[in-house]
Amino acid sequence: MTKRYANLALVYAVIAMIFGVFYREYTKFNQFTGQTNLSFLHTHYFMLGMFFFLILMLAEKNFSFSDQKTGLLLAAYQLGLNITGLGFLMRGLTQVWESELSRGLDASISGTAGIGHIVMSVCMIMLLLKIKKHA
Numbered sequence: 001m002t003k004r005y006a007n008l009a010l011v012y013a014v015i016a017m018i019f020g021v022f023y024r025e026y027t028k029f030n031q032f033t034g035q036t037n038l039s040f041l042h043t044h045y046f047m048l049g050m051f052f053f054l055i056l057m058l059a060e061k062n063f064s065f066s067d068q069k070t071g072l073l074l075a076a077y078q079l080g081l082n083i084t085g086l087g088f089l090m091r092g093l094t095q096v097w098e099s100e101l102s103r104g105l106d107a108s109i110s111g112t113a114g115i116g117h118i119v120m121s122v123c124m125i126m127l128l129l130k131i132k133k134h135a
Helices: 002-029 038-063 068-096 103-134
Strands: none
Touching: 002 038, 002 068, 038 068, 038 103, 068 103
16 A cells, blocks of 8 residues: 555645646747736645655554555545645636636536535545554
8 A cells, every 4th residue: 555655645645746847838939927826726735645654654654554445535535635626626727727707616616626625624634543543
C-alpha cells in the first residue's frame, strides 16, 4: 500500500505542476493581471494531493492501518479533491474571462467547491481516526 500512496503523491505532484503552468500561461495569454482562483489549484493539489499521500505513506509504514475499506475512503477523498479542483477551475476561468455571473451560477460554482471540501474533510477525518486506532 505504501507504493500506492507514493504513486498517488507523484500523480498529484504532476497535476499540481500542470495547474501551476496553466495558471501562469493562461492568465498571461488572456492579459489578465487580477486575482483569480486558478492560483489555488496549484497549492491545493500540492498540499491536499501530493503531501497528503506522502504523509499517508509514512503513516502506513509506521502503523499499517490500511485495509479493504481504506481503498473506498481514498477513492472518495480523491473524488472530493477533484470536485474541489473543478470548482476552483470554473471560478478561476470565469474570473479570467471577467464574466458577469447570475446569482444562481455563482452559487452553484461555490457549491461545487464546497461539496468537494466536505467530502474531502469527512474522508480525512475517517482516515485520521483509522490511523489513531492503529497508533
